[in-house]
Amino acid sequence: MKTPAPADLHRWSEELARNPASLAFLPLARAYRRMGRRDLAMQLCLRGLEYHPTHVEAHALLALLYFEAGERAKAADEWATVLRLKPGNFEALRGMGFRHLEQGDLGKARQHLERAALIRPDDATVQEALRLIRQREAAPAHSGGAGGAGRARDTGTRPAASRLAKSSTGAGTRAGSATQPPTAGSSTPGGVPAGHPGAAAPPRGAVKAGAGSGAPVESRPARPQSVRPAAGGPAGPPATGAQPAGSPGMGTGGPRFVPGRPSGTRSRSEPRFRPAWLPDDQPSTPGPPRPAAPAPARHEPSTPTRAAAPPSGGPQPPPTRPARVVESPALPPDPTRLFETLTGSGPLLGVLLLDRRGLVLAGGLSGGVQADELGANLGGAIDEAIRTATHLELGAWWGLTLETGQAVLQVRPVDGDALVVVAAERSAPAGWVMRAADHAATIAGRFVEVFS
């Protein structure tokens, strides 16, 4: 990722000085992040979000900044916000999935990761995480694994990473988890997939890839462990088996693990934790450059696609959409049938996907409901909802429920400026309709991502 031009920095800074509500905060924050000035980037994001509380990319960038600062809870909060604004955001789904997995909440982890897998079926980290979840759900009480070394027993009483931190002993090298047999897992023993910051340390210690000194990193018991991708480290053999080589964000040498450390104790000169799926523009990340990844999600280093990484810098070219997404068989050619998996049964009157102008993009309503009329008038209600949430300092809105004598409508924002509306009979259980709306938002997010 190239360094931002000083002229651009100057222009964005001046624009912000002239107009604090300007969207120039975003490219400027990305530029500062690339320059290693994450503190400034974070300040810019926070200030920008005061003016643009529903800006998806700003929340996503802030999540990334928090994550890089080791503030995982805050990163998760931001990802959650991203998902409310854009339920189909892959990075946020994956981040939240790994976060839940790290915390041992397999149900929520599965929920997020399955949605992520729908969007990018070939993402190796997501597939690996899902495999782990299935494994753990199948045999939750087994500590198993080849040789059993380091496979701590999942008691369900502590987050997996914390539990397994105690099993990390000694020092040594790990040739990349992707080379481990399936029983040992191409993931961490804690059940957090390789490449995620929440992944636990391996049973036999680890060495930071490219950390400079090459000295083993001291393990810190009772702390959540983090992983660091191999980033093309010299010791990593090519990935095999369950972890496809060259998968997005995964170095061909597979991930390496290093024990985590509280963010407050890490000096700026030290390498930061970094999941496999972080973009490659981390100035503070040491180690040799990653080998070229033939993954479809990352065509060129200088032209990241949506599939490649979270938003990461400067004015970006229009996102390249991987052909595999367009070819997905789950998207029907007829947009009116987009939500038919939801509307096929139960008390749903229908689902609509509306664009910013209130036009129907997909879906339909039955029961004599005037879909066009609803779309045309709903925009005004949403404007009021946003105004109310902003004025009351409630943050971003993520749902609106309208109940009438005949029906209940659930409205969700999709992709920042589209809406999905789920209409159900008035007698439908409220919680069920809300969940149906969540599902519809996921489907709609994917549709918007492909066709917007």
Place this chain on the structure above:
Amino acid sequence: MSDAYRDAVIRLSHVPGVSGAMVVDAVAGVAVAQELTPDVSGTAIGALAGALFGRSAQATEGAGLGELDVVQLRADGGHVLVAGAGSLIVVALLADDAQIGRVRMEAQHSAALVRQAMETGF
């Protein structure tokens, strides 16, 4: 002010998770009765809730879905629930971890009380 209106907001504001309650003139957006914490502006909430309910009612009635009963706005930092009561609305401000089901029930009960009070001439 009718005691019925006051009773309605007090009852609603005592539900766990509810940080404030109001009865508002739906068209004018002005407060008729309110039970709010000092740091919350009843004037602003009345105006915003009135507008939110009005525009939402326009959308549902235009679509042939009938008269709007309840609007619930969910946001990161909390929820706003507005229940229709004729020309008045009942507004509840909720924490994000509020027991929504109970608040909905209480808000609709309060709305019924307010509607009844209006019909009996208060």
